Amino acid sequence: MKYFNLFSNILITKGVTRILISDLQRNTSELYPLELDDLIKELKTASVEEVLKDYDQESQAAVQEYLDFLLEKEFGFLTENDWDKNFPPFSFDDHDYNILSDIFIELTDLHLLQSIQHSIEQLEIKHLVVYCPRPLLQEEFMEIDNIFSGSTLQGIEIFSPFHNLVDLDFIQSLDKNTARIYSLVFYNCPLSPFEVKDDFRFTINFTRQVLKISSCGKVNLDYSNTNLPKVLEAVNHNSCLHKKIGIDIDGRIKNCPAMPQSFGNIRDTTLEEALQHKDFKKYGNLTKDGIEVCKDCEFRYICTDCRAYTERMHFDKNSLDVSRPLKCGYDPYTAEWREWSTNPLKQKAILHYGILERQ
Numbered sequence: 295m296k297y298f299n300l301f302s303n304i305l306i307t308k309g310v311t312r313i314l315i316s317d318l319q320r321n322t323s324e325l326y327p328l329e330l331d332d333l334i335k336e337l338k339t340a341s342v343e344e345v346l347k348d349y350d351q352e353s354q355a356a357v358q359e360y361l362d363f364l365l366e367k368e369f370g371f372l373t374e375n376d377w378d379k380n381f382p383p384f385s386f387d388d389h390d391y392n393i394l395s396d397i398f399i400e401l402t403d404l405h406l407l408q409s410i411q412h413s414i415e416q417l418e419i420k421h422l423v424v425y426c427p428r429p430l431l432q433e434e435f436m437e438i439d440n441i442f443s444g445s446t447l448q449g450i451e452i453f454s455p456f457h458n459l460v461d462l463d464f465i466q467s468l469d470k471n472t473a474r475i476y477s478l479v480f481y482n483c484p485l486s487p488f489e490v491k492d493d494f495r496f497t498i499n500f501t502r503q504v505l506k507i508s509s510c511g512k513v514n515l516d517y518s519n520t521n522l523p524k525v526l527e528a529v530n531h532n533s534c535l536h537k538k539i540g541i542d543i544d545g546r547i548k549n550c551p552a553m554p555q556s557f558g559n560i561r562d563t564t565l566e567e568a569l570q571h572k573d574f575k576k577y578g579n580l581t582k583d584g585i586e587v588c589k590d591c592e593f594r595y596i597c598t599d600c601r602a603y604t605e606r607m608h609f610d611k612n613s614l615d616v617s618r619p620l621k622c623g624y625d626p627y628t629a630e631w632r633e634w635s636t637n638p639l640k641q642k643a644i645l646h647y648g649i650l651e652r653q
Contacts, residue, residue, distance in 0.1 A: 295341040298334075298361065300370040302384035305525060306331060309592025311629045315369060316596060318522045323596055333360050342372070388530040390523075394569070395537040398423040400507055400551045402543065404434060406560065407441050410541075413565040419539075420448045425507065425551070427543070429457040432464055439472035449476040453505060456483035469494045481505040507542070507552050508649060511600030513622035513634075518596040525595050532580045534599040539565060549577060552602035577601050580614060587618040591626040606643045620644070 300306075303319040313331045316323040336345050342361065346354050364370050394417045399406065401424050414422070424438060430452070439450060452475060460480060468475065476496050483500040490498050503509070519525075527533055535549045542548060546556035547568040557568040568574060580601075582594035586608040591597070604617040620643050623634035634640060635649075 295343055296372050296374060297341050298337040298364070298370050299373055300334065300338075301368070303522075304369050305386075305595065306334065307592050307595050309594075309626050309629075310590045311626065312592055314592040314596070316520045316525065317369075318520060318525055321520045323518070323520045325592070330360060330364075333357060334364070337361075386526060386529050388526040390527070390537065392418045392420060392537065394419045394539055396421045396423065396539075397565075398425070398538065398540040398551055400425050400427070400541065400543040402426065402428060404437055404441075406541070406545075407438060410560065410565060411441060411445070414442075415446060417539075417565060417569070418446065420446075422447055422450045423453075424450065425453045425505075426455070427506075428455065430454045432459070432467060435468050435475065435478075436471050439475050442474055445474075447474060450474045451477040451479070453479045453481060456480040456487075456500065460487060462488045465494065465498060469496070472496075479505075508603075508647070510550075510552055511603040511619055511621045513597060513600070513619050513624065515593070517598055518593065520596050528582065528595045528597075528599075530579075530581065532577050532599055532601070533582070533597070535577045535580075535601060537578070539569070549574065550602055554602075576612075576614060580616065584610075585616050585618055587626065591624065593624070593626075603647055603649070604643070605640060606646060620647070620649075 303317060305316040305318055307314045307316065308328070308331055312328055313326050314323050315326055333345075336348075346357060349357055365372065397414065397419050399422070401407070422442070430438075435452065435454075438452065442450070465478075468478070477499075478496055479499045479501065481501050482504045483502060486500045490500070524533070527536055531537075538549060540548045540551040540553070541560055542551040542556075545560045547558050547560055547563060547565065548556050555573060557563070557571040557574055580599075582588040582591070582597065582599060585599070588594050588597075588599075600619040600621065601615060603620040604615050605620050606615065606617055608615070608617045610616050620640060621634050623632045623637070624630070625632070635644065
């Protein structure tokens with residue numbers, strides 16, 4: 295008897311119309327028809343020979359083609375005899391023991407970073423995202439990095455408006471004199487000032503978009519991620535707000551700078567104190583399996599979520615907003631992508647948030 299064994303790093307997510315097979319080791323995801331999921335489920339409980347017996351001769355050929363395909367794609371392998379004892383299932387439990395993982399700050403005054411440096415250390419925050427509405431000078435980029443010299447903070451991502459002083463020498467100097475910046479995004483940039491190569495320690499992106507805090511929350515496959523830590527977080531927690539904290543431009547401490555509820559102001563409240571607020575973690579464990587429409591979507595574990603901008607149509611018994619993200623144009627019931635901002639059913643929510651232009 296031969297048995298088909300799915301590799302433990304393969305995650306199958308079933309949607310209404312199709313399945314997504316994600317290879318968590320290779321960081322890839324591919325779409326397939328629902329009948330492939332049915333076959334894989336049959337192969338989990340019976341041998342290949344037993345499964346083939348249930349089909350007529352013509353269907354057996356199709357089943358064998360599917361099986362050969364699964365082996366060719368290296369989604370699984372064949373063994374002799376039973377497999378239960380030798381190949382225990384992969385655990386999708388999430389074991390991130392950090393108190394917080396990310397902080398997102400809408401920053402105008404660099405002194406704010408100095409004032410919260412100790413809290414960032416105490417809360418074991420790994421990543422800092424800085425959005426600045428004003429252009430940053432070269433020395434300011436360096437100062438942001440230098441504030442966390444010797445820190446446990448692992449990486450810094452900075453969004454800043456483009457200005458004419460940003461040239462190749464500017465970037466080369468940052469590459470030489472910073473250690474924790476891993477991503478730079480210059481927005482409101484009419485043209486790329488120079489050719490971006492892979493010669494720098496950090497990534498660099500120039501975009502013509504005028505990015506604002508309200509620009510966040512877009513759901514697009516370009517932003518999807520199939521790496522293991524991200525998928526484990528999405529399976530067990532909210533992929534956007536779990537272990538995240540934010541500070542908006544007025545100093546209000548929130549789950550995300552775009553969220554409406556605040557838990558104090560950084561001028562008189564520490565990050566540690568805000569974290570103890572009874573509502574701070576209320577969305578942290580809301581997974582896509584608990585969000586309307588998203589729970590039926592095959593992309594739900596590789597997709598981001600947004601609780602700052604939702605369709606505002608569904609609330610659970612605890613008054614949590616379990617509506618799908620407003621800026622998602624995918625319909626899992628038809629498997630079609632459409633422009634979200636022109637959807638008539640979303641116009642009421644768009645007006646509520648004051649998002650008049652296309653984001």
